[in-house]
Amino acid sequence: MYQIPRAEWYDLTRATNWTPSYVSEEELFPEEMSGARGIPMAVWETYDEPYKVTYPEYVEIQRQKDAGAYSVKAALERDAYVDRADPGWISTMMAHYGAIAVNEYAASVAEARMARFSKAPGNRNMAVFGTLDENRHGQIQLFFPHANVKRNRQWDWAHKAMHTNEWAAIAARAFFDDIMLCRDAIAVSIMLTFSFETGFTNMQFLGLAADASEAGDHTFASLISSVQTDEARHAQQGGPSLKILIANGHKEEAQKMVDISIWRAWKLFSVLTGPIMDYYTPLEHRSQSFKEFMVEWIITQFERQLVDLGLDAPWYWEDLTKDLDTTHHGMHLGVWYWRPTVWWNPAAGASPEDRQWLEEKYPGWNKTWGRCWDVITDNLNNDREDLTLPETLPYICNMSQLPIVGTPGDGWDVKDYTLEHNGRLYHFGSKADRWCFEQDPVRHQEHQSLIDRFLSGQIQPADLPGALAYMGLGPGEMGQDAHNYAWAAAFKKQAKVA
Amino acid sequence: MSDSQTDTLKPLKTWSHLSKQRKRPSEYEVVSTNLHFHTNNPDKPFEVGRDAKMNDWYIKYRNNSPLKHQGWDAFRDPEQLIYRTYNILQEGQEAYVTGLLDQFSERGNDQMISKQWAQELNRLYAPTRYLYHALQMGASYLHQMSPASTISNLATYQAGDHLRWLTHTAYRTCELAKTWDGIGLGENERNHWENDAAWQGFRELAEKALITWDWAEATIVFDVILKPAVSAAVQKQLGLAGAENADTLLSLLNDAQLRDAERHQRQTKALIDFALTNTDNAPIIQAWVDKWQPLADKAINAYCAALTDLPDAAEEARAYAAAVRQSFGLK
Numbered sequence A: 001m002y003q004i005p006r007a008e009w010y011d012l013t014r015a016t017n018w019t020p021s022y023v024s025e026e027e028l029f030p031e032e033m034s035g036a037r038g039i040p041m042a043v044w045e046t047y048d049e050p051y052k053v054t055y056p057e058y059v060e061i062q063r064q065k066d067a068g069a070y071s072v073k074a075a076l077e078r079d080a081y082v083d084r085a086d087p088g089w090i091s092t093m094m095a096h097y098g099a100i101a102v103n104e105y106a107a108s109v110a111e112a113r114m115a116r117f118s119k120a121p122g123n124r125n126m127a128v129f130g131t132l133d134e135n136r137h138g139q140i141q142l143f144f145p146h147a148n149v150k151r152n153r154q155w156d157w158a159h160k161a162m163h164t165n166e167w168a169a170i171a172a173r174a175f176f177d178d179i180m181l182c183r184d185a186i187a188v189s190i191m192l193t194f195s196f197e198t199g200f201t202n203m204q205f206l207g208l209a210a211d212a213s214e215a216g217d218h219t220f221a222s223l224i225s226s227v228q229t230d231e232a233r234h235a236q237q238g239g240p241s242l243k244i245l246i247a248n249g250h251k252e253e254a255q256k257m258v259d260i261s262i263w264r265a266w267k268l269f270s271v272l273t274g275p276i277m278d279y280y281t282p283l284e285h286r287s288q289s290f291k292e293f294m295v296e297w298i299i300t301q302f303e304r305q306l307v308d309l310g311l312d313a314p315w316y317w318e319d320l321t322k323d324l325d326t327t328h329h330g331m332h333l334g335v336w337y338w339r340p341t342v343w344w345n346p347a348a349g350a351s352p353e354d355r356q357w358l359e360e361k362y363p364g365w366n367k368t369w370g371r372c373w374d375v376i377t378d379n380l381n382n383d384r385e386d387l388t389l390p391e392t393l394p395y396i397c398n399m400s401q402l403p404i405v406g407t408p409g410d411g412w413d414v415k416d417y418t419l420e421h422n423g424r425l426y427h428f429g430s431k432a433d434r435w436c437f438e439q440d441p442v443r444h445q446e447h448q449s450l451i452d453r454f455l456s457g458q459i460q461p462a463d464l465p466g467a468l469a470y471m472g473l474g475p476g477e478m479g480q481d482a483h484n485y486a487w488a489a490a491f492k493k494q495a496k497v498a
Numbered sequence B: 001m002s003d004s005q006t007d008t009l010k011p012l013k014t015w016s017h018l019s020k021q022r023k024r025p026s027e028y029e030v031v032s033t034n035l036h037f038h039t040n041n042p043d044k045p046f047e048v049g050r051d052a053k054m055n056d057w058y059i060k061y062r063n064n065s066p067l068k069h070q071g072w073d074a075f076r077d078p079e080q081l082i083y084r085t086y087n088i089l090q091e092g093q094e095a096y097v098t099g100l101l102d103q104f105s106e107r108g109n110d111q112m113i114s115k116q117w118a119q120e121l122n123r124l125y126a127p128t129r130y131l132y133h134a135l136q137m138g139a140s141y142l143h144q145m146s147p148a149s150t151i152s153n154l155a156t157y158q159a160g161d162h163l164r165w166l167t168h169t170a171y172r173t174c175e176l177a178k179t180w181d182g183i184g185l186g187e188n189e190r191n192h193w194e195n196d197a198a199w200q201g202f203r204e205l206a207e208k209a210l211i212t213w214d215w216a217e218a219t220i221v222f223d224v225i226l227k228p229a230v231s232a233a234v235q236k237q238l239g240l241a242g243a244e245n246a247d248t249l250l251s252l253l254n255d256a257q258l259r260d261a262e263r264h265q266r267q268t269k270a271l272i273d274f275a276l277t278n279t280d281n282a283p284i285i286q287a288w289v290d291k292w293q294p295l296a297d298k299a300i301n302a303y304c305a306a307l308t309d310l311p312d313a314a315e316e317a318r319a320y321a322a323a324v325r326q327s328f329g330l331k
């Protein structure tokens, strides 16, 4: 590190706004890309990033981090953990890499949006490091799964998934493209870094790292916790933007951006992280339930951060808190039932012991979700696997692009929230999903869900095999039950003993 | 269904999209290739409604660029730079620079220069933080707009390098001000950048480059026109002027940055060679060069006119820039 303390010269590195005269300020920072919202350049210069880092510090720290993560991988390579890991854990990794790796790389584009177009010089510099960070996250999370492509064709999806029209890939892109690739610089700082990265990456990278350590997967644990150290730094770019927006009369819009991003992130996590944490991760390695993680990282910690900044908890906070008990169970049931349509092998997570744990963590689970799994279990144990496999496609939400789910059992409550807009009928999985659409109908109106494409004849032949082909799933890629129904057979044994 | 259709897909040795190439993919290829899924559908880049405005920006300035290629994704960085190796490389380079700064601070470099030179530095060196920052912003634009991840990545690391140069300038400005208090170091740079005749050519070129939205034209303006001119006039000639004025530190620091600049030039050459595999592109690129080169010459002339110790500075700088263009196969 250089001799003179950083504090003495750091401000000069961000004294970089000037008044253009060969082109206009509006040309240099088009509103569409910059999103200054009429707040003058001089005000944006007061943006003060809480986490400060300089170039020489960055390359040194990051070189060391990489040395750590790559050496753990190299040291454990011969150990071939993957070959003896529980199939549920393998599915966790496959789902994670396919949904995350290439989107991390795409996040570098969003960071570059801020690095070029933010009117706040501190934001522009930090976003250069953010661009580099996301380049790292894309690369390292491709390099690690690539070592496994020789094992099984599903590992190919770590790279391939985002290039396909597989439904979960569409849902992931629909979220990330909306909040990070199709937004101006200031909106990116709020919707991606503040809203998504502050709360949700903790869930995915720290929560999952805890499970990974428990499962003995030290390579994955060290990888994703190392990724999170970068997220924790560059997630802090949104806070100063929010302060400036709030102080300059844009609180309402700031709140709206936060609310949209949190809701959409929650829905994606309910299908990705929820099943991973509560069903795929082998029971003995689950550190906390998905709900417990959500309550800790989102409901409690994130809400505190919102309040600290002078924002409110999103208007749907009560709905979300309630949904923590239900949504991801429905998503999981859907993913498992439609297992040929995903690139990983969903673990049912419905053995007798699993169900005991679920009932403990989610009282009432047996009376609701458990009933569906009873039917599935019976069918499997009566050699009627065919009845546990799909023939059609589920109804899909026009916002989250995920199946519309409800809670089964006596209180069966699935509800389609509809909206007619410009003569087209849209379907939503919740009030909040519909609300997200209503905030900016132009942005969403033309988009077609997988079902819309199916009904309009874009998917041919118009049946399940046609849909699988459309989604890019071939034999050997389509998901199957991770444990080949051993969990169901356990009930048969139980019955015999009794 | 025939047997071949129901056969389980066999595992491959690498990603399916790389498995057709004969060469075993390098680590660079495994982690860098075909990552921009938003180039897959040329009519609608993003998974939002078609009416979302960002689609138009990418269709207009990326997908519909006059520069065409069958498959930009086949481009490969000749340096095979990835994140991991970039940090190894630059941590080493920064250790070298830290050593330079320490040594010259011990030797009293700043006490040995004249007040007149300190004033020249205030006017001709300290304002580089604006120029380098403009390059940083330009690279960040190229990153988000390039039609292949392997092209974007060139700009990713280049943006980092430009922030590196800016950081050197900020640090040296602060250090110089400790010895040469009261001459405006750390205060007057913006005024010089906005008003001093020496800077106006570079500022005009930088501002106009920054609003060049077509990704390919922007690449040419930054990497073929502006950056070589900066290297020629500001890094090279100003460094020589430093040596003339007992400021060895400046010339060594600038030389250290030129190693980054030369790497950028090798990457640009490879990108242009790749683009020229479509012969339709040659006149397009040359027309952009012809359009922008006069602004670069003007910038070089204005800046070098201020380097009064070096009467040949402008001519040498223009020759350097011309040699870089020639190395790219351009006039």
Ligand SMILES: [Fe+2]
Residues within 6 Å of the ligand: A104, A107, A133, A134, A137, A227, A231
């Ligand atoms: Fe990331």
Ligand SMILES: [Fe+2]
Residues within 6 Å of the ligand: A107, A134, A197, A231, A234
């Ligand atoms: Fe991130």
